Amino acid sequence: MRANLRPEEKIFVALDYDNMDDALRMAERLGDTIKTMKVGLQLFFKSGPEILHRLHEMGFQVFMDCKFHDIPNTVAGASDSVTAHGVYMFNVHCAGGLEMMKRAKEAAIKRAEASGIQVPKLIGVTQLTSTSQAMLNEEIGIAGDVQRSVLHYAKLAQQAGLDGVVASGHEIAAIREACGDQFLTVIPGIRPAWAASDDQKRIMTPAAALAAGAHYLVIGRAITHADDPKAAALRILEEVR
Numbered sequence: 034m035r036a037n038l039r040p041e042e043k044i045f046v047a048l049d050y051d052n053m054d055d056a057l058r059m060a061e062r063l064g065d066t067i068k069t070m071k072v073g074l075q076l077f078f079k080s081g082p083e084i085l086h087r088l089h090e091m092g093f094q095v096f097m098d099c100k101f102h103d104i105p106n107t108v109a110g111a112s113d114s115v116t117a118h119g120v121y122m123f124n125v126h127c128a129g130g131l132e133m134m135k136r137a138k139e140a141a142i143k144r145a146e147a148s149g150i151q152v153p154k155l156i157g158v159t160q161l162t163s164t165s166q167a168m169l170n171e172e173i174g175i176a177g178d179v180q181r182s183v184l185h186y187a188k189l190a191q192q193a194g195l196d197g198v199v200a201s202g203h204e205i206a207a208i209r210e211a212c213g214d215q216f217l218t219v220i221p222g223i224r225p226a227w228a229a230s231d232d233q234k235r236i237m238t239p240a241a242a243l244a245a246g247a248h249y250l251v252i253g254r255a256i257t258h259a260d261d262p263k264a265a266a267l268r269i270l271e272e273v274r
């Protein structure tokens with residue numbers, strides 16, 4: 034079914050705002066083009082769960098980007114809480130380990146079944162797209178190349194029963210080869226040729242990421258900071274078609 038997704042269904046827009054009004058205004062402007070909005074911690078701490086309910090009311094799916102990373106029991110509790118809001122997808126850091134990821138998945142399934150809602154897709158964050166090769170080795174203290182670390186985490190996430198991983202466009206092919214076509218790849222660090230790279234290090238154009246087999250692209254500033262966000266979204270869609 035996923036193979037039949039239209040390009041606009043593969044793009045998640047990151048609503049990185051410090052207030053709910055701006056976020057909802059942007060969602061409204063993009064509403065007839067984009068189906069899934071990503072809510073991150075900046076917005077969530079200002080709006081609380083109301084932003085999730087408002088976006089659902091407007092007909093959007095929500096990717097709750099909470100990047101949980103804690104002891105297994107705490108992450109299981111947090112996963113239960115976020116699942117209760119009916120989100121389409123949420124994420125945890127693979128660095129939390131196998132047990133943490135398994136407990137997150139179990140808690141999400143249990144809460145969804147108890148509430149009679151769809152089980153959210155659970156995605157593991159491998160290495161952030163703002164992490165360069167030098168940062169990985171020298172600051173984070175992981176030896177070897179970025180792809181090796183991303184693949185290690187992707188396999189661990191699959192073993193834990195997660196639905197996919199967040200990685201950069203450069204690792205899509207290797208993840209597909211190691212984990213199969215059904216294991217979701219959610220790709221931020223997306224930059225059309227005409228957009229600035231900002232703080233992202235491992236970037237790729239939307240067309241290249243989809244050609245490499247990405248299931249979903251996460252796009253923030255290239256759309257939300259554009260003079261005309263709707264036109265930017267349509268231009269990206271045009272480029273990927």
Ligand SMILES: O=C(O)c1cc(=O)[nH]c(=O)n1[C@@H]1O[C@H](COP(=O)(O)O)[C@@H](O)[C@H]1O
Pocket residue numbers: 047049073098100124158160161162163199200221222223231233251252253254255
């Ligand atoms: O989990 C994420 O969504 C995420 C993981 C990652 O490795 N890199 C990354 O940029 N993100 C998120 O994706 C979005 C990218 O935004 P832009 O750089 O503005 O396109 C932000 O909301 C980030 O929090």
